[in-house]
Amino acid sequence: MTMIEALRSAMDVMLARDERVVIFGEDVGYFGGVFRCTQGLQKKYGEERVFDTPINESAIAGMAIGMAAQGMRPCAEIQFADYMYPAYDQITQEAARIRHRSNGDFTCPLTIRMPTGGGIYGGQTHSQSPEALFTHVAGLKVVQPSTPYDAKGLLIASIEDPDPVIFLEPKRLYNGPFDGDHTATSQGWAQHPAGDVPEEYYRIDLGKASVRREGAALTILAYGTMVFVAERAVRDTGVDAEIIDLRTLLPLDLETIRASVEKTGRCLVLHEATRTSGFGGELIAEVQEACFWHLEAPIVRVTGWDAPYPHAQEWDYFPGPKRAARGIARVMEA
Amino acid sequence: MTMIEALRSAMDVMLARDERVVIFGEDVGYFGGVFRCTQGLQKKYGEERVFDTPINESAIAGMAIGMAAQGMRPCAEIQFADYMYPAYDQITQEAARIRHRSNGDFTCPLTIRMPTGGGIYGGQTHSQSPEALFTHVAGLKVVQPSTPYDAKGLLIASIEDPDPVIFLEPKRLYNGPFDGDHTATSQGWAQHPAGDVPEEYYRIDLGKASVRREGAALTILAYGTMVFVAERAVRDTGVDAEIIDLRTLLPLDLETIRASVEKTGRCLVLHEATRTSGFGGELIAEVQEACFWHLEAPIVRVTGWDAPYPHAQEWDYFPGPKRAARGIARVMEA
């Protein structure tokens, strides 16, 4: 399956298993979403389970909150992560807090899916990676898969989670892995082992990172598209890196990270979001605190630049394998 | 002057100097703001310069953007930083980007003031410290003063700045310094040297930190209320710390920080905001990268807990001098 098909399969499975699950968002119903993630679901489950919404992201989140508090399991789509900002109030001030502020009187088991990241020439309003704006919010969980297999298992776990989950989908990976080399012909998921996705129900627990490559020389922390960029950079440089795909950013699997960095003594953080106050800062702060005495070099981050994602300079902006390799070199040289 | 008076004086001076300056926000006009920061200004300058708005923070920001793009210098108030979320889309996707995306065809010289932080029994919706949500946004500047003197000089510089500035006011310091000991009788600003504020125009450049105490044993990075908590903890522990009041969080005065940490070899970061993905993460990431070879201990952060600010447990939540002292001890012991 492609990642799109895997996500659709997750929703399909959950719609069938749990009548509390409802799916909605802009163009999500009849049409099946601009990325076609929900294609066919309205036809299969009817309009009461899968429906279109007006173009108002805060209303989408607000409706989802009301439904979740009343016992349903809404799984809403924001068409692009770049359009989540109008919903930011509802997500961070309401969804994230209802359980705590009501002392459990009300809860908010909802999932909000949103395509994230660049690499599709989407310009500044179709390319953003806002994960750090969610990881700062107590009460939320934040997930980002990098393969179809993980996408399905994590989305099912998210829908089943008793708390609000922000589910970030690296849109550049929807149709195939992407290592940052935009000049290469794109590969589909069919060729990739993680494209082998069971039709039936399975879940991948939130809060568990996955070691994508074992290695001894340094630890690379990445998620989403950057996992493949890391793999490529490691191939290109020949450095024996351990690559950790975080998968869940909040809560973070610090134990897996700590074990790795204690082993390697070096760490590189990759993300596509802008650098300053990005999630990389948090990762570095935790790693240096947990592993200080094992560190043999400063932790380096390779990220998007502190500017809006430009349309024409897409590949100068995207932190591709060359920049990742430079980052590896800096960590290794020190 | 109190910090409230200093802020008012800054606006007064700028209203008088520059006819492009306009001031508005909820309850800001006739009444003079719920914290009285704009008291008397409407009477003095008229309703066209100082006026009330409907309760819609995104409209406040949106109007300010339109006015700024058309050549005015709006200085708007969000009643509490906790209520900036509806404006987050306008601030981050519009104000921060207009100069860049239009290649300078349009610009956005506006200032948005908002009271921030806890310590006034305001509960979760009158106590938040959302600075990290702004420091992640390229195109914004983020300022937080800790004294009346700085507040006036920085607010004038913010209003004069050609780019959008988020001006965070530590409301616990409005009427006097506060070192975190809520059982002590509160001191006013009259007793404090930084309460001595000239009536006339002066500015403090954005982007410059201030060394509040020189010391050799460790560097404490703080801003807003936490500067006084740091001073108190240093008095309590007797450790010879260097205390840096960042004043501008974005752009950060990394040079001042670097010089200090290279000297002391140790660093503690304090903030009131929730820990995970807070601005402390960014500070630590930068410091460990810039000063790795000088560091003798892991950098520690003392912050608010990862939970909404609770009403009754205010002083368990607030990172006061005891917790700061524990942080100092941890950095010094290592």
Added chain:
Amino acid sequence: MSEKQQDGPRLTFPHPPARPGERADFSSLDIPEAGALDVPPPEIDSIASRPYANGMIRVLNDAGEAVGPWADYVGQVSDEALLDGMRDMMRTRAIDTRMLNAQRQGKTSFYLQCTGEEAIGVGFQRQLQAGDMNFPTYRQQSLLVAAGYPLEALMGQIYSNDFDPLQGRQLPIMHSARDYGYFSVSGNLGTQYVQAVGWAMANALTRNGQIAAGWIGDGATASNDYHSGLLTASTYRPPVILNIVNNQWAISTYTGEALGGARTYASRARGYGIPALRVDGNDYLAVLGVAKWAVARVRAGHGPVAIEWFTYRVAAHSTSDDPSAYRPKDEARSWPLGDPIERLKTHLIARGAWSEERHAQTEAQITDEVRTVQKEVESHGTLVDPQPMSSASILKGVYAEMPPHLIRQRQDMGV
């Protein structure tokens, strides 16, 4: 910028009818006669609701008589039922008075009264059924009182002590009481309006027969979520009542700021294609009648309805506010729709079911009852005399299950 033209567009800035130092002035308010409007059919659409949105549904006339079609619609409410409402209004006011005092004594950090608005919540709540859910603002404590919420819990929340079902986490008055149809109140204005719509959508999708009611202040109708709420209610037509409490003020800001050039808040709602009514919110019988009608409409599946409750915020905005800085001192006394308790009293006396003496007696009784509970609740701690709450409780309930980083933080707390 220097060559200003003298004519051409100028901005308008809405002004209240009077400011401190001036005489209160409500002469420009157009208050229709009681009994003037009829009762529309429950399935009325927004277009046909025009007279109700621009007019005002009123039942009690100046003499305290219940008149007109809505009086008939309310029907034979027993004296006892009306007296129950009366007692709940008096109870609400007594609680407000006592809690305000407690705040002045430093026993709590904050309080917020609903003086003058008691009829709205008390009358509305009476028409709901178990399972129906209000999404109140901080000024709807009368709903809770009328729902029979234990005073211990209500006051415990104000004192953040161990009677507080919320364990001190929320600012006083931000109650949460699912079993009493009271959704967890948010300090952020507006947000819950669209949540009420979502809740009602869940009701419709699960066919549970329940309804939801959103609440918003006149000032907060300016918020985005007000728009989201009306819009989604208009699109999906779930069983939701969208209440707007127009008490003329939003802290220091006159209602004209949010109303702009619109005629009434009800008429703005009508623009969304939702039928809307405007009601005398100080008229307990009008509240009873319109709430009954709205609940019946919505529960029957005729779609949402918006109600503007026309009233006046008699007290300060909250204990942090001083209204003498922005409105005439006598404005509350000049409010042409009077006081809801007084008006119901007059009606009951006219009906022969009540007397000044019994009223005074009941007042004393209720004050006593409230005071007794207050004493008991205060003995469990107030802000001047707090009983320690575990700081670890801060980290409980952030998630259903405590994740590793919160466990680390709890260890860091040393508790």
Added chain:
Amino acid sequence: MSEKQQDGPRLTFPHPPARPGERADFSSLDIPEAGALDVPPPEIDSIASRPYANGMIRVLNDAGEAVGPWADYVGQVSDEALLDGMRDMMRTRAIDTRMLNAQRQGKTSFYLQCTGEEAIGVGFQRQLQAGDMNFPTYRQQSLLVAAGYPLEALMGQIYSNDFDPLQGRQLPIMHSARDYGYFSVSGNLGTQYVQAVGWAMANALTRNGQIAAGWIGDGATASNDYHSGLLTASTYRPPVILNIVNNQWAISTYTGEALGGARTYASRARGYGIPALRVDGNDYLAVLGVAKWAVARVRAGHGPVAIEWFTYRVAAHSTSDDPSAYRPKDEARSWPLGDPIERLKTHLIARGAWSEERHAQTEAQITDEVRTVQKEVESHGTLVDPQPMSSASILKGVYAEMPPHLIRQRQDMGV
């Protein structure tokens, strides 16, 4: 959840009149006769604007004659002026066609046509003066064309090459052209509606005599900023025209989703206390007339006005869209208000000022002109054949002055 009731509330879900496989069906649209509505006084208020908000201002009848009071109001527009408008509409369409093709050839990443909606921008722009500012969406390129924006810049932006005044930073079609009254387009829907109000407030405060115009699509009227825009315009009454382009679709979503139970978008605006008109947007003369009226009203200081332009999105939403998946293939052809270019052509021919031959000739000329510029612009680089742009330019212009951390990042770039 299991014991679902069979009656009681159900949600409604808006549906388009027809889906793929069905016959296009606009029979339920109520299209008033051309010439039916009169011209209101410029100072009209929202209440009196009711017939204009619920009806539709139309000038050209089926025979192509300009009829009724609005035809008189438009007055004696010279043949040449109408032909200018015609040429701008044709130019807009030619550009759209060529750019769509360029995208199909991989020469740019994205394009978005305004086919069928050309009259709106072209007619509106003609009534503005220098200094007036539009806050357009991505579908108002016709405003730019009518403002005489150089085609080199317009196409350079599409190709993100060195003709692009925005240096490749923005997605194609997100132009910015201050000198042509075209505010920097945002990819986030709605946001600019309230900015237009703020800009107009600055106009009023500085008495510069200029006006602003906000633009929004029918789908995006659901956004919060639409509400913010109407609300603030209603409160402060600055010189702003609030345009709503109702082209029946929002990507795959039928306009009923955003309209909900409201009658028209204009009527929803009226609920805010802003006078509103609905206009046949495919009728160039109606556009000219209403834009003239609105500009005069607003500039004279009579306050804001909202205009719903009723039209149809003939093309796909964008090059990323395939409308055959959600609407009948022949729907555009069935649109009862026809094509704006065809209708103006018929009128001009009826007037004796035009002929099929001259039209065909002009079309060929314009295509030629556009093609020539296109060739020249393409020679400076396209997406298949890009000419390198400095990556350092990414970091320029984030701030007026480059702060230290961006200088460090530029060094890191190695440029």
